């Protein structure tokens with residue numbers, strides 16, 4: 001029998017129980033850093049060394065954490081569903097938990113690419129992106145074409161190249177699951193609107209969610225416990 005399609009949109013909350021700070025909770029990253037300094041293309045043009053330090057630290061942290069039961073539960077859904085994970089996270093915890101189809105909407109910490117020297121749009125081609133694992137990059141580390149290397153991260157002010165792929169996954173989904181995102185950052189926050197009119201949408205988050213839509217059911221819990229509830233719901237269908 002053909003497997004049903006499940007689109008899973010995740011945000012920082014799915015990795016919180018692994019020990020990675022979210023952005024907007026109290027003591028989240030955006031309480032300790034200014035978004036425009038470390039996550040915008042203008043910040044890169046102003047002070048690239050500060051940005052490199054910030055992402056070097058994020059990579060070092062990633063090397064010390066592990067996928068949690070929620071990442072693993074999402075990966076295990078592949079036994080029964082045709083799953084596409086759409087993540088806003090730049091960590092690699094979904095991969096390490098075993099998920100096989102992952103769209104990284106906001107890029108990946110373990111990858112770098114040359115900065116765009118020819119325009120301020122930071123265009124790039126996928127062939128120039130490469131893996132550095134948990135290593136560091138510094139000013140003066142150059143790509144083969146002589147350009148400064150930069151993190152392969154989508155910053156504020158830049159395009160989100162994978163959004164079309166993500167929309168297609170949501171449009172074709174039979175079920176949508178959203179885990180641990182404040183739904184504040186577009187275009188990711190608007191993705192659920194592309195789900196079919198009769199597609200059930202489940203949101204796992206311990207806090208209130210800023211959306212009201214008859215298709216949505218809120219599982220008010222942390223990701224690990226919420227995934228247990230979600231699996232029970234699927235099994236009862």
Ligand code: OAD
Pocket residue numbers: 010011012013014016017022023024025028039088089106154155156179180181182183184185204205206207221222223224
């Ligand atoms: P946020 O920090 O905005 O939201 C995290 C969400 O996770 C909140 O709704 C929390 O209530 C929830 N949460 C906290 N702990 C949780 C837990 N244990 N289990 C489940 N949920 C939990 O993070 P995002 O929505 O992912 O972009 O942020 C979106 C984007 O904003 C990020 O990708 C990043 C940031 O600026 C860029 O840097 C481009």
